[in-house]
Amino acid sequence: MTGRFLRALAGLLALLSLAVCLAAPVLFFLGRITEGSYKTTFLAASIVWFVFAVARGSSGKSAAAG
Amino acid sequence: MASQWTKLSAAMDRLYEFDREAVTTDKLQSGAKFAGLFAGEHVAATEFVIGAFFVLHGIGARDLLLGLLFGNLLAVLSWTFICAPIAVRTRLTLYWYLRKIAGPGVTFIYNIANAFLYCILAGAMISVSATAVGLLFGIPVPKLGAVLPTSLGWVLIVVVLGAAFTTVAILGFAKLSRFAEVASPWIFVVFIAGAVAVLPRLGVRPDLGNLWEVLTTKVWNGVAVAGQEKLGFWHVLFFAWFCNLAMHIGLSDMALFRYARKWTYGLYTAFGVYPGHMLAWLASGIMVAAIGREMHPGLMAYEAVGAAGVAGVLLAGWTTANPTLYRAGLALQTVTPGWPRWKITLLAGTATTILASFPVFFLKLLDYVAIYGLVLMPIGAIVFAEHWVFPRLGIEQYQAEKKGWAFNWAALAVWLGTLAVAFVLPLHLYFRWLPGWFIALTAYTALMAARRTK
Numbered sequence: 415m416t417g418r419f420l421r422a423l424a425g426l427l428a429l430l431s432l433a434v435c436l437a438a439p440v441l442f443f444l445g446r447i448t449e450g451s452y453k454t455t456f457l458a459a460s461i462v463w464f465v466f467a468v469a470r471g472s473s474g475k476s477a478a479a480g
Numbered sequence: 481m482a483s484q485w486t487k488l489s490a491a492m493d494r495l496y497e498f499d500r501e502a503v504t505t506d507k508l509q510s511g512a513k514f515a516g517l518f519a520g521e522h523v524a525a526t527e528f529v530i531g532a533f534f535v536l537h538g539i540g541a542r543d544l545l546l547g548l549l550f551g552n553l554l555a556v557l558s559w560t561f562i563c564a565p566i567a568v569r570t571r572l573t574l575y576w577y578l579r580k581i582a583g584p585g586v587t588f589i590y591n592i593a594n595a596f597l598y599c600i601l602a603g604a605m606i607s608v609s610a611t612a613v614g615l616l617f618g619i620p621v622p623k624l625g626a627v628l629p630t631s632l633g634w635v636l637i638v639v640v641l642g643a644a645f646t647t648v649a650i651l652g653f654a655k656l657s658r659f660a661e662v663a664s665p666w667i668f669v670v671f672i673a674g675a676v677a678v679l680p681r682l683g684v685r686p687d688l689g690n691l692w693e694v695l696t697t698k699v700w701n702g703v704a705v706a707g708q709e710k711l712g713f714w715h716v717l718f719f720a721w722f723c724n725l726a727m728h729i730g731l732s733d734m735a736l737f738r739y740a741r742k743w744t745y746g747l748y749t750a751f752g753v754y755p756g757h758m759l760a761w762l763a764s765g766i767m768v769a770a771i772g773r774e775m776h777p778g779l780m781a782y783e784a785v786g787a788a789g790v791a792g793v794l795l796a797g798w799t800t801a802n803p804t805l806y807r808a809g810l811a812l813q814t815v816t817p818g819w820p821r822w823k824i825t826l827l828a829g830t831a832t833t834i835l836a837s838f839p840v841f842f843l844k845l846l847d848y849v850a851i852y853g854l855v856l857m858p859i860g861a862i863v864f865a866e867h868w869v870f871p872r873l874g875i876e877q878y879q880a881e882k883k884g885w886a887f888n889w890a891a892l893a894v895w896l897g898t899l900a901v902a903f904v905l906p907l908h909l910y911f912r913w914l915p916g917w918f919i920a921l922t923a924y925t926a927l928m929a930a931r932r933t934k
Contacts, residue, residue, distance in 0.1 A: 435669045439677040439785075444686045449677075453786030456673060460666060460788045467662040 421470055428466035434459035502571035502738070509739045514748040517736070522724075522756025523668045525608040525797035526601075528777035529845050530723075531764030534716065536624070536773055537846075538704030541696045543713035548761065551720025552753045558721070558728035559737075560746030562860070566867050567737030574734045578859065581866045583880035585887035586895070590859055595811035597726075597852050599828055602804035603836035604845055606645060609797030610637045610836070612778035612790045621776045622839035625707055629837045638837045645798055646829025649805045650822045660799035667799075668755060670792035674784030675763035678770035699769040718910040719846065720757055725853025725913060730860040775843065805829055847909060854913045858898040861920035862891050869925050875932055890927040894920050 435456055442452035534544055570577055579587045611621045619633035629635045680686075684694050704710040727733040728749075737745065767780045774780075781789030808828040813819065835841060841848060870877050880888040902916040 432665060432669055435666070435673060439673040443676050443679055443684075445680075452677060453788070456785060457788045460791070463666050464662065467666075468659070471658060471662060 424466045424470035431459045431462035508741045514745045515751045518749050518752035522752040524800035525605045527760040528764050531761030532768035535765045535768050536705045536708045537711040540702040541700035544700050547713045547716025548720050548758045551717040554721040556750045559749045563728045563733050564737040564743040564746035567734035568743045571738045574731045580878040580881040582888040582891035583885045591811040595808045598804050598808035599832045602801040602832045604842040605797040605801040606836035607842035608777050609794045612793035613637050615778040627840040635837045642833025645801050649802050650825045663795050663799050667796045671760040671763035675766040678784045681770045722853045723849050726856040730856040850909045857913050858895045858920040861917045862924045865921045865924045894924040
């Protein structure tokens with residue numbers, strides 16, 4: 415049960431980070447943030463994506479193994 | 481000689497033993513699985529180069545959009561009406577089906593050709609990644625038209641990357657494959673984000689009022705850069721259609737579709753080709769225009785997305801070269817029976833790295849993709865003829881299997897003959913495969929019918 419919850423949570427956070435990756439260039443294009451902020455936000459959100467997407471995959475594997 | 485051949489053939493069969501049996505109904509996969517599988521494919525490092533080359537070749541915006549729309553549609557229909565029906569009816573991989581039709585000898589040659597072509601493709605992916613790493617060390621990317629390695633720095637980067645990719649492919653192919661699944665959606669986002677982010681640099685206003693004007697004058701303005709051939713609508717349409725020729729018309733994707741419940745699952749390839757071979761190509765075109773039309777994928781991604789863009793190019797090369805190296809290794813293993821997988825992958829990786837140091841393979845990627853499809857296309861035509869045409873004409877199917885032929889000489893002659901004819905056809909390279917397919921189909925049917933008459 416906890417495994418499934420953590421997997422869902424990791425999946426949700428991964429998706430959110432991908433949404434941030436897409437939102438950042440749009441905000442830069444609209445002139446709401448600077449180029450530096452866009453690139454930093456994109457980089458940070460990308461790291462979050464990899465952390466949670468990999469965590470989601472790993473938790474799925476351990477749940478299946480368990 | 482005969483006993484050597486028997487040994488070689490047996491060793492080759494052992495490699496593919498795991499998929500020798502037709503897929504059983506309990507192993508069939510749902511449409512959603514296929515949609516997910518294809519959505520993760522077709523976003524490779526090469527997309528950074530292909531989309532950019534469309535700009536350099538002076539394709540107009542309207543020609544590009546319509547060409548990609550219809551070319552990709554033709555590709556999806558080729559998967560749906562040519563590849564998937566044969567796969568669903570036979571439930572076999574191309575390897576085993578071709579073996580029944582053309583014999584183990586032709587299948588062996590096919591494997592070697594495939595391995596060599598895979599090595600070049602993986603080499604192009606390493607070259608693309610090298611442009612990203614070279615940026616960090618200030619090493620210049622070879623200029624358009626370069627054939628041989630242009631600097632020691634370039635060779636060093638390619639060798640280091642090739643060694644790293646090969647080592648990972650040896651040590652952790654499965655792990656990297658899982659990582660590639662994670663990276664794939666993010667790499668697609670890098671393309672989209674990069675294109676959106678460079679729009680202000682190209683002069684697009686936030687209300688998008690002048691978007692079309694900018695795209696038609698500053699991106700796809702119909703003017704080819706010096707030394708690049710001018711291409712148009714038909715070139716784009718055919719390119720989008722044939723860039724996966726080996727997979728659909730060439731029937732390699734029988735390996736996937738044999739798990740489909742229905743042949744109509746071929747339509748799910750649209751989930752892969754439209755994002756990868758339309759949106760990603762359009763995005764890389766916009767990005768290359770923003771850096772002054774310089775063929776430098778690393779710089780393009782860095783300017784558009786920053787450090788994450790450089791990582792995107794590197795990862796796109798890495799995650800897509802990995803399975804390509806694996807496939808090349810698998811195909812090469814047929815000539816080195818008894819060699820462990822690591823040794824084969826090392827051999828494939830070494831060959832790939834040497835090829836990657838020659839910039840011609842990534843700077844002539846569009847032509848290479850055309851040649852790759854063209855070389856394997858006749859095999860698809862031969863299988864198509866045997867599967868669909870022979871029963872209608874009363875020609876006996878699978879004679880190679882039934883009569884124990886090592887080589888179906890008709891198949892081999894048609895394959896080589898078609899390539900020879902395609903080589904001299906007075907058509908642009910992109911268009912040659914289509915008449916070639918009909919030539920192969922007709923010639924193979926005629927030869928086998930003549931053999932029956934005799």
